[in-house]
Amino acid sequence: MPPPPVFCIHTAFSVISRVYVHEPIQIPYPIQIPYPIQIPYPRLYASFQNKIDYHFNNVALLKQAFTAAGAPESRSETNGPTKSNKNLALVGDAVLRLCVLDEWFPTGSNTEVGDNLVADVGTNEHLKNVAKEWGLKEYIKKNPSQQDQEAKTTLASTVEGIIGAIWVDSDRNFGAVQHVLKKLLY
Known part of the structure; x- marks a missing residue:
């Protein structure tokens, strides 16, 4: 038996009376979404993992490797780790x-x-070229100040971040890192 419907308060601005209107609405269960939701990163991450022939146990590490410093996703709500x-x-x-x-x-x-x-x-120049060759630019969550730019250090840091993520994810398995590096660099 499905759970009972959920009631929420819908807030809207009335153009006619120029006030906010609060009205209860019922959300049916299960929620019907009339259009497909696009979730690009999981698919992108899967395609990247296939390219490098390494599949992460902790995909959050790969996501972190693709998150540039200063990107909105990189900011910690607390004083916790970046x-x-x-x-x-x-x-x-x-x-x-x-x-x-x-x-x-x-x-x-x-x-x-x-x-x-x-x-x-x-070198940052070499690692930038590796990032371009592998099409890593499409995966990177950038700092808003560099949206239309191709920062050499951002691309290089992403490659180094991927290597670090594999090292940590593989429980410091040197062979796993070497396997990926041979694909990425040579």
Whole structure:
């Protein structure tokens, strides 16, 4: 047996009398929605996860990786942790350097070669190009001040945020991160 109908107070502004009118309305159960609701991000997240061949246990981490600093979604209601990708990007940057050096070390090359590899792969310019190549721009929740701009640091931080999110989501599984990096970077 369905639950009883819900009554709500509908508030409207009357143009004729120029006052707010409060009237009770009945909401039938179940609620009938006459049009399809578009929920783009879950589908986008699913398509992205298929592209990188890694499926998140905690999709909230992926959502956070795609949330730029200053985006409305990143603001905390309390003084709690930020919901932007800054923390994940910091972790992702370190993991990216570790992965690059892990590939370099067995070659026996001198440290200058290792330093140059890290510098080349980890630059904002290179990571921005990776983000463009993978079409990450469509997933990013931007800061309103940069809606029509393509900020190099936002794109680079998103790539680093994704790497950090995979690291955390996979319970620090180095192999999982390397698998995705080989798809993203090479």
